[in-house]
Amino acid sequence: MAPTAANSLKPVQELVEDGVVPEKYIQQFEDDSQVGDSPLPFMDGPTIDFSLLLSSNQEELAKLRNALSSWGCFQLVNHGMTIELLDEVREMSKQFFKLPLDEKEKYSSVGDSLEGYGNDNVIRQGNFNWNDKLHLQVYPEHKRQLQYWPHIPQHFSTTLDEYSVKTKEVSETLLKAMSRSLNLEENRFFELWGDDKEDIIHARFNFYPRCPSAKQVVGLKAHTDGSAITVLLQDKEVEGLQVLKDAQWFRVPIIPQALVIHVADQLEIASNGIFKSPVHKVVINPQCDRISIAMLPIPNSEKEIGPLKELITKERPQLFKRLNNYGHVYFKYMATMERQIDAVRINY
Numbered sequence: 001m002a003p004t005a006a007n008s009l010k011p012v013q014e015l016v017e018d019g020v021v022p023e024k025y026i027q028q029f030e031d032d033s034q035v036g037d038s039p040l041p042f043m044d045g046p047t048i049d050f051s052l053l054l055s056s057n058q059e060e061l062a063k064l065r066n067a068l069s070s071w072g073c074f075q076l077v078n079h080g081m082t083i084e085l086l087d088e089v090r091e092m093s094k095q096f097f098k099l100p101l102d103e104k105e106k107y108s109s110v111g112d113s114l115e116g117y118g119n120d121n122v123i124r125q126g127n128f129n130w131n132d133k134l135h136l137q138v139y140p141e142h143k144r145q146l147q148y149w150p151h152i153p154q155h156f157s158t159t160l161d162e163y164s165v166k167t168k169e170v171s172e173t174l175l176k177a178m179s180r181s182l183n184l185e186e187n188r189f190f191e192l193w194g195d196d197k198e199d200i201i202h203a204r205f206n207f208y209p210r211c212p213s214a215k216q217v218v219g220l221k222a223h224t225d226g227s228a229i230t231v232l233l234q235d236k237e238v239e240g241l242q243v244l245k246d247a248q249w250f251r252v253p254i255i256p257q258a259l260v261i262h263v264a265d266q267l268e269i270a271s272n273g274i275f276k277s278p279v280h281k282v283v284i285n286p287q288c289d290r291i292s293i294a295m296l297p298i299p300n301s302e303k304e305i306g307p308l309k310e311l312i313t314k315e316r317p318q319l320f321k322r323l324n325n326y327g328h329v330y331f332k333y334m335a336t337m338e339r340q341i342d343a344v345r346i347n348y
């Protein structure tokens with residue numbers, strides 16, 4: 001596949017059919033470890049047992065605290081979702097992206113809506129990601145825009161609804177355990193996200209088409225998430241997610257029954273920097289398509305967020321400003337800042 005000057009925002013999947021990689025998708029990597037199938041180490045962060053968090057097992061809470069303040073992410077097992085449900089969500093995502101283009105285009109994003117199907121690079125600057133998406137807001141329920149919810153496969157909406165209910169429960173319990181892990185009153189992070197009927201969950205279905213020039217493109221460029229946390233369901237067969245820790249990239253292993261949980265920017269802010277929103281990216285496989293489903297719990301934009309007062313001390317002064325609508329900051333600085341959270345950092 002030779003690079004061409006063609007520059008269109010048709011779905012990346014269609015570019016694969018064309019057999020050419022438009023120049024906008026070719027990345028300038030400064031360092032070889034950034035690309036494709038280089039033998040990076042696997043992340044050796046902990047696997048957290050949800051059922052032990054439920055019973056407030058002190059050892060598990062300590063493991064959770066350590067994971068959140070070092071890696072900023074972990075694999076969650078025993079979360080109560082069956083492998084059948086996880087596989088059904090993976091399968092329906094694959095089936096959706098496999099539909100003919102004109103069928104998928106019935107759900108295309110309209111205007112500047114975040115929701116819907118398409119090539120997300122329209123809202124980005126700089127080089128493009130090798131990624132197509134379907135983005136649906138699942139909570140609050142009255143804000144669902146059902147015109148974007150696929151009718152094929154037929155069970156898409158009911159399965160997404162079931163998965164959303166379970167994601168919400170898991171997220172609420174996790175945020176409470178995260179508070180307990182810092183010896184805070186258990187609702188403190190739940191007040192950031194979860195206690196308000198207008199708190200949001202976005203579902204982002206990611207599709208990363210295979211690319212013979214995999215080493216020249218990137219699925220998702222290095223970024224942090226702008227939500228409170230992220231609940232990620234990875235592809236069961238195709239690896240691709242990498243996280244940055246101490247200036248080194250690590251591959252996130254596939255554990256089929258696990259959910260990958262990330263601290264996202266708004267929890268880093270609320271924890272006054274104790275929990276880390278990890279920089280992560282997605283690399284592309286030359287032979288196989290990859291999918292992932294990111295569920296993004298996001299505080300109601302009218303809610304004021306900021307570092308919890310219990311976490312501001314003489315030794316740890318307030319690191320971030322208080323604000324509403326972090327999402328606005330996140331998108332405003334998407335193109336110009338490496339980590340948008342720096343835009344709300346207080347510099348002493």
Ligand SMILES: O=C(O)CCC(=O)C(=O)O
Pocket residue numbers: 204206220225232234240241280282291292293294
């Ligand atoms: O595909 C993945 O594994 C990660 C997706 C991701 O980082 C995102 O949707 O923000």
Ligand SMILES: [Fe+2]
Pocket residue numbers: 223224225280
């Ligand atoms: Fe992400």
